[in-house]
Amino acid sequence: MYFSILSAALNGVEAVPVFVEADISDGMPSFTIVGSVSTQVREAQDRVRTALKNQGIFLPPKRITINLAPADIRKDGSRFDLPIAAVILAILAKIPPGSIEETMILGELRLDGRVNPVSGILPSVIAAKSGGLKKCIVPRDNYFEASAIKGIEVIGVASLEELTDYCCGRFSPETPVCNETAGKELQPDFSDIKGQEAVKRAALISAAGFHNLLLSGPPGSGKSMTANRIPGILPEMTEKEQQEVSVIYSVAGLLTPDMPVITHRPFRAPHHTLSPQALCGGGRIPGPGEITLAHRGVLFIDELPLMAAKNLEYLRGPLEDRKIRISRSGGACTFPADFLFVAAMNPCPCGFYPNTDRCTCTEKDIRSYYNRISQPILDRIDLRVDVPALKFSELKSKKTKEISSAILREKVAVAFEKQKERYKGLSFCFNSELPPALVDRYCVLTKSAGDLIRNAYEKQLLSARGYHRVLKLARTIADIEDSHEITEEHISEALCFKVK
Ligand SMILES: [Zn+2]
Missing domain, CATH: 3.30.230.10 (Ribosomal Protein S5; domain 2)
Known part of the structure; x- marks a missing residue:
């Protein structure tokens, strides 16, 4: 039978x-x-x-x-x-x-x-x-x-x-009652962060052009708070993106009756000591890792210099290809890994530099701390910004209205729209992915903007790679302002982000 x-x-x-x-x-x-x-x-x-x-x-x-x-x-x-x-x-x-x-x-x-x-x-x-x-x-x-x-x-x-x-037709299954509040939980908002205008601006630019971001500042200055608010200013996921992300969470066994679909962009913040398998995925039958769980959202690594060199090495490929291929005896498969990378670090091993009263690190300590992040990883981070400790006046500031995520999200949406139109039919979607060969074509400069960046290059403030990076950042800054041309102000703001 x-x-x-x-x-x-x-x-x-x-x-x-x-x-x-x-x-x-x-x-x-x-x-x-x-x-x-x-x-x-x-x-x-x-x-x-x-x-x-x-x-x-x-x-x-x-x-x-x-x-x-x-x-x-x-x-x-x-x-x-x-x-x-x-x-x-x-x-x-x-x-x-x-x-x-x-x-x-x-x-x-x-x-x-x-x-x-x-x-x-x-x-x-x-x-x-x-x-x-x-x-x-x-x-x-x-x-x-x-x-x-x-x-x-x-x-x-x-x-x-x-x-x-x-x-046998003896039972018609009842439809389980749906939890109406599922997926509607409150998202953290940028208006919760006091001051730090420059950092919020950097977060906006990062989200608008999908530029990877490195935040550097002493403990407690708000690096993590900034990072976990970034998914909330990205445009909402399309239905197709929600399905794509939900499928990943389904395979990882992370969907529950309370959260049957993923509607918000993911924010993953694994500890820097995680194993390569937890980071990239794997197992006997390969399953998704953190970089895949962050797909269409943000992957945040705090204390980036303390991450094992091997893990940093593994991150390189996905940052470039936006996917990862895993081979195991159980078979090879490819997982998507298209995420915005946000990393944070202290300014020195103890965290208090340049406050010389409290910092106990030697110059050598600081140098070797920085050197732990390999150049190939740094090359993939467009934006580097200092997050200073809040001044007492800012902490006690009477200013009650901080810029909200809703306002930032509108600006990001404008930039997304411009990029979507500009890169229609091409293999990439964002300014951060603009290949060097196409930079000149899409980054149209005014005369004074051209003079300014030439000056910076001639004074050796920029490498060839840095030159392209400044142009891509300036392109995003111009997009946020809905401007076709890149002006002197756009370039000078892009030059502030410690790009070399
Ligand atoms: Zn120190």
Whole structure:
């Protein structure tokens, strides 16, 4: 007796349809699962057998063979428990086979028959829809995540019994009540930061042109506060971007019934001591790392000079290519990693330089501290800005109206619009990505602006790379002001950002 249904395996952030085939024949009683499966998948036989037994269904003393096809894709995890149980139920005529045709089934079984949520539901439902399937049966806890995809019926089941009842028409699953406040939590606002006008300006320019940013200042000066407000001034994600990011979080198992889709741009701030695998992704079956979880948002690394040299090295590629390729025995895959990089550092190892009363570092200490950040990483950071400790007068300032995120967001939106129009049909979207060969074409200078940057270059204040960087920054500053030409003021502001 043979029957087959559909499920899906994960490959990076994509799901691949998998046929779950079962055959029950006469012979020595056995239960085998084959088809390039991991130990965890093979363990499904014990979970399935026990869960069925606890529903009062005993497996016949026959030879049961389960095959997960195609065999060239490695299958891992517990997501195949429920489809394996379903295919057996269909063969044993406990459910009508027609009820699970053109259906994708995913879910982990507990011994008592309850269904646990699994990661990667969202890309699986997307794969089911594009494969022309009619419905998906998923764990109840994954219901909201799955229902984010329109145009395919989603059924959430909490137990094996509910699955059986649903297939026999005895049960119509209730729609779980959606948490209305999900994703609407308050975002931090720039108006919470007192003073620091220059730093806020740098954050605006960074967001507007997707220029990576390095903040340098003593502890407590507001570097982290600035960084975690940057995602809030970027334009809201489009529906396509929200889906892209939600798929990543689904694969990482980070979506919950309270947060079934990611609507806000991510802000990831891992500790600088994290492992290369946590940073870049990986594992036996590669999963996303911090750089991928920051996709379409901000990756913030505090204390950048203290980060292991190896990690800094790993960051180089993604900062350039906006994606990362991971090869493992379980297969190679590519994860997206298009993020705005914001880093912070103290001005010296103790953090108090240039306050000579408190700083205890020698000049050599300070130099070697700076040298820990490799040149290739610095080359990828367009903006470097000092975040000074707040003056007492600023701290006690009566000024009640600080610039808000809403105002900054409007300015960023203007710049985004200009760049979108300018780079239409090209392989990049932002001023920060402008290749040197195209800089002159898109950065049109007024005569006085041209004189100013030539002067800076001739006085050796700028290298050739710095020259391009100033032009790209000035392009963004002009875009924020909705100006086609780059003026002297734009160049002189760009020159302030310690670009060499
Ligand atoms: Zn110091």
